[in-house]
Amino acid sequence: MKTLLKEHISKHILISDNEMEEFCNLFHSKKINKKDLLLREGEICKFEGFVAKGLLRVYHIDQNGYEQILYFAIENWWITDIDSFTNETPSQLFIEAIEDSEVLVISKKDKEFAYKNLPKIEKLFRIMTQKTHVALQRRMIDNLSKTADQRYLDFIEKYPQLFQRLTNLQIAAYLGISHEFLSKIRKKIAGKK
Amino acid sequence: MKTLLKEHISKHILISDNEMEEFCNLFHSKKINKKDLLLREGEICKFEGFVAKGLLRVYHIDQNGYEQILYFAIENWWITDIDSFTNETPSQLFIEAIEDSEVLVISKKDKEFAYKNLPKIEKLFRIMTQKTHVALQRRMIDNLSKTADQRYLDFIEKYPQLFQRLTNLQIAAYLGISHEFLSKIRKKIAGKK
DNA sequence: TTCATTTATTGAACTTGTTCAATGTTTTTG
């Protein structure tokens, strides 16, 4: 179960076998069935998770009841509400499994323990946070500067494998448009080929 | 010049006087006059900067020639294109001084040196990246779920002091709307009072 | 297999925001 996590860590930092074991022992496996929630709005997010299997979505529900998907997480991605987790404030987000999933979770206390006793873990999370920040920055620029058509085409090109595992409803909620409008975009694009 | 930086660092990590000196010596002061550029599109961003004085904007110019402002940086904020800086790829961004500014910059080489020799610096940047990521995540949610009116009102409430130092053009470019439309929003709001 | 639920498509009316062009106001700079 933890081989994926270990491989992932090794790709980012140099760490001894002992340290690796000690760190990975802080994680517990959690199975989440399709449609079950790992976090709901109003709760304080008490975990950071590594997706070992499956697919989840992190989303927000606005005043009008519409969903916006902040991101998807598949195998090898980390998942948490970093805002709620670090500041210990009620989350604005839901995390739900889109497919039956397995997430390796670490508690805040154990993460702090790792930061204290395994200095390389600072580097690991510094790098991971940097990566997710870069991804979000790119998305922000795209959202500000591109039309929905273009964002949809970019999405397919950028995440072809993820695309196949999602419904149009979910893709629309990620792109920030209604699913009806996505449907019209799809028609328009299909007509062009 | 570096007292602000030192205060800032002390607020986030515990560090000895020696380490503080050694780290801060890696920074050079750079004065940027109003309207001058610190980074332009296509360049590889070779620095990370701490704003000691002034106000800058980080923006992107899209295919249609419109500007989108990714963020503003005032005193005590860090400024860089983290994407270009970490991946050493050409930047999509411009950084320009809105007011005469002073930025304390550190090169990539010196930052790597700090990571190697001053382990607490890992923690500092892990925390800073986390903070900027949280801010961007909140903004992403707002952009996906709120109307321009609401985003404008939120902006004024959240950054009242920054608001005063910006033109409507700049605020519009940050909110992701045309400045003409912002003008109409302002009229509507003024009428309501 | 069947019935219920979820997902996808489509059209029409509507809202939000853009674009362009004209005009007025403020700020900068020689």
Place this chain on the structure above:
DNA sequence: CAAAAACATTGAACAAGTTCAATAAATGAA
């Protein structure tokens, strides 16, 4: 101070995207 440049406002025509309602298609559970 005067002229130029940058900034702000307004209106009209337009484009992008939403909402609602109806229908069809796909999926899932008993």
